[in-house]
Amino acid sequence: MKDKILGAKIEHMNKIAQYLQEHIDGEVLTSAKARDYFSTDASVLRVPPVMAIYPKNKNDVRKVARFTWQLAEKGHILPMTARGRGTDQTGAAIGKGIVLVFPAHMNRLLEMDTKAKMARVQPGALFRSFQETVQTHGYFLPSYPASLDYSTIGGAVANNSAGEKSLKYGSTREWVDQLEVVLANGEIIYTGRLSKRELNKKKGLATFEGEIYRQLDGLITDNWELIQHAAQSRAVSKNSSGYDLADVKRKDGSFDLTPLMVGSQGTLGIVTEAIVRLSPYSPQTELVVAEFASLDAAHDAISALLPLQPSALEMVDQNLLAFVNRLQPNKLKDLVSDELPALVLLVEFDDLKEKARRKGAKKALKVLEQLASRVKHSSNHEEQERLWNIRHSAAAVINFSEDSRSSLPIIEDGIVPHEYFQQYVKNVYALLEKYQLDVALWGHAGNANLHMQPLLDLGKVGDRQKVFKLMTEYYDMVLKLHGSIAAEHNDGRLRAPFAAKQHGEEMMTLFSQLKTIFDPYETLNPGVKTGTELKDLTGLLRNEYSIQHLADHLPRF
Ligand SMILES: Cc1cc2nc3c(=O)[nH]c(=O)nc-3n(C[C@H](O)[C@H](O)[C@H](O)COP(=O)(O)OP(=O)(O)OC[C@H]3O[C@@H](n4cnc5c(N)ncnc54)[C@H](O)[C@@H]3O)c2cc1C
Numbered sequence: 001m002k003d004k005i006l007g008a009k010i011e012h013m014n015k016i017a018q019y020l021q022e023h024i025d026g027e028v029l030t031s032a033k034a035r036d037y038f039s040t041d042a043s044v045l046r047v048p049p050v051m052a053i054y055p056k057n058k059n060d061v062r063k064v065a066r067f068t069w070q071l072a073e074k075g076h077i078l079p080m081t082a083r084g085r086g087t088d089q090t091g092a093a094i095g096k097g098i099v100l101v102f103p104a105h106m107n108r109l110l111e112m113d114t115k116a117k118m119a120r121v122q123p124g125a126l127f128r129s130f131q132e133t134v135q136t137h138g139y140f141l142p143s144y145p146a147s148l149d150y151s152t153i154g155g156a157v158a159n160n161s162a163g164e165k166s167l168k169y170g171s172t173r174e175w176v177d178q179l180e181v182v183l184a185n186g187e188i189i190y191t192g193r194l195s196k197r198e199l200n201k202k203k204g205l206a207t208f209e210g211e212i213y214r215q216l217d218g219l220i221t222d223n224w225e226l227i228q229h230a231a232q233s234r235a236v237s238k239n240s241s242g243y244d245l246a247d248v249k250r251k252d253g254s255f256d257l258t259p260l261m262v263g264s265q266g267t268l269g270i271v272t273e274a275i276v277r278l279s280p281y282s283p284q285t286e287l288v289v290a291e292f293a294s295l296d297a298a299h300d301a302i303s304a305l306l307p308l309q310p311s312a313l314e315m316v317d318q319n320l321l322a323f324v325n326r327l328q329p330n331k332l333k334d335l336v337s338d339e340l341p342a343l344v345l346l347v348e349f350d351d352l353k354e355k356a357r358r359k360g361a362k363k364a365l366k367v368l369e370q371l372a373s374r375v376k377h378s379s380n381h382e383e384q385e386r387l388w389n390i391r392h393s394a395a396a397v398i399n400f401s402e403d404s405r406s407s408l409p410i411i412e413d414g415i416v417p418h419e420y421f422q423q424y425v426k427n428v429y430a431l432l433e434k435y436q437l438d439v440a441l442w443g444h445a446g447n448a449n450l451h452m453q454p455l456l457d458l459g460k461v462g463d464r465q466k467v468f469k470l471m472t473e474y475y476d477m478v479l480k481l482h483g484s485i486a487a488e489h490n491d492g493r494l495r496a497p498f499a500a501k502q503h504g505e506e507m508m509t510l511f512s513q514l515k516t517i518f519d520p521y522e523t524l525n526p527g528v529k530t531g532t533e534l535k536d537l538t539g540l541l542r543n544e545y546s547i548q549h550l551a552d553h554l555p556r557f
Helices: 002-023 032-037 058-073 127-136 153-159 196-203 208-222 224-232 295-308 318-327 354-371 381-392 394-398 418-434 461-480 496-518 534-538
Strands: 027-029 051-054 080-083 098-101 109-113 118-121 176-182 188-190 270-277 286-292 312-317 343-349 374-378 405-407 442-444 449-451
Touching: 002 027, 002 051, 002 058, 032 051, 058 080, 058 098, 058 176, 058 270, 080 270, 109 127, 118 127, 127 153, 153 270, 196 208, 208 224, 208 496, 224 496, 286 295, 286 354, 286 381, 295 312, 295 343, 295 354, 295 418, 312 318, 312 381, 318 394, 343 354, 343 381, 354 374, 374 381, 381 394, 418 449, 418 461, 461 496, 461 534, 496 534
Parallel strands: 051 098, 080 098
Antiparallel strands: 027 051, 109 118, 118 270, 176 188, 176 270, 286 343, 286 374, 312 343, 312 442, 442 449
């Protein structure tokens, strides 16, 4: 009987796939290979889709959305998940319906206006290629994530990604000017800041777009105090959790959907083009690397360095250095002391003017000479690249597996106010010691935003149980320190169960009302950011973990 139902379902899906293939210019993939490939991203979760689509243009996206909307009107929900390169660590680039894969075709830099310092780009563009092109013109998109070699602009926009330079330049949200978005019903809209008059015009439209503006304006107006209070009471320097309702409407009555779309992980609409702002790029920097004998000394140094406004203030801990030494004995040779320090800080100044850069480095040196056990200053590009290896060697942990254990992105990306940095690090050490797990820490010391990936075997029941215990204790601890559960990698499915603890019941109710305004039939990446409880994750947890396939070419027929 079960086989019969399954057989009928498969036949139905094949008919849908065939219908879509006949109506779009891109490719529809239903092979077991393609579905298996797109059943995972860089998270510990697995959700096999019924098909993957490589849209060739925005009309393909519109047609697929329109089709799923019409199906939903008849009571059949076939969700859509937009996908870049699938490096998402929160299970937000996987979904049980159609996965729309943008890097296959919609991957071009369309336009660059150096005068306006803007670029128009398709979502599937590889971040690194985009960055290299704009850099040749003397600009860059400074909120780039560490994964830029294998992630897309669309993924960065949807996750509100951030990286090593976000201390000075902020997260992706600050750099997105306008978006072209396909709504749940297939309508296309262009976001950007509207005057009060323009907003009223939008609200008068007899379309789904008009309905969204009407309902959203009402929602924000009715809950103004709650939204503003929630935003103002957040004490961290970066946040990708929740929806950014606070930046939509300003006191002058102007209105912009862009900040809301950024960081929404494909749950409110599908981005088909982005206009991003660019910053002048300085290839020359000053870099100071400092070793510390204790966490306390490092914390004091961070406090003294922050007012100097470095472009980066990054860290790795002793455990990470020891781990890299064991794995690749020559990698850090001569870069750090033989007797490994408790913590290393990398402090960078990237001002366009040499005088300002040097001034920053000079002041940093003055601070560090008092507090650090060893300090190295470099103005030389090649030498700096070697020194940055200290921080970038975190990749060795991320890609590590031993026996059947792998480094897992499960307790990751928490951020706390700067004054709790020291306590945060101590708490992480204590938590991992409690579970007898090795720990290596790295991240954005200037933001008090840490990364870590404990080694566990997802094939073992005991370790699978530990995943949930660790997540609960870790996110509770971050929230106790007045932090956010997601500084840059967003909530996804994995952290959605903890979002309620961070935002509170009233804000979560607002988030689901917001979601219903944009996505009444729940066809846009359901279960991501909202609508997933801890118990839902048990069945989605993978039995193994690897991200090797993310470097593969996209599957073809
Ligand atoms: C080793 C490693 C290091 C990382 N370092 C960082 C880091 O430093 N900073 C950081 O922020 N993140 C980091 N990440 C997480 C991730 O790489 C980034 O968030 C990245 O920007 C995601 O891009 P992607 O192309 O892989 O997107 P995907 O993983 O494919 O998708 C991410 C989200 O964006 C949505 N999405 C994709 N395209 C669209 C679209 N066109 N319209 C609407 N929604 C869309 C997806 O539905 C999903 O919700 C890291 C991940 C790994 C594995």
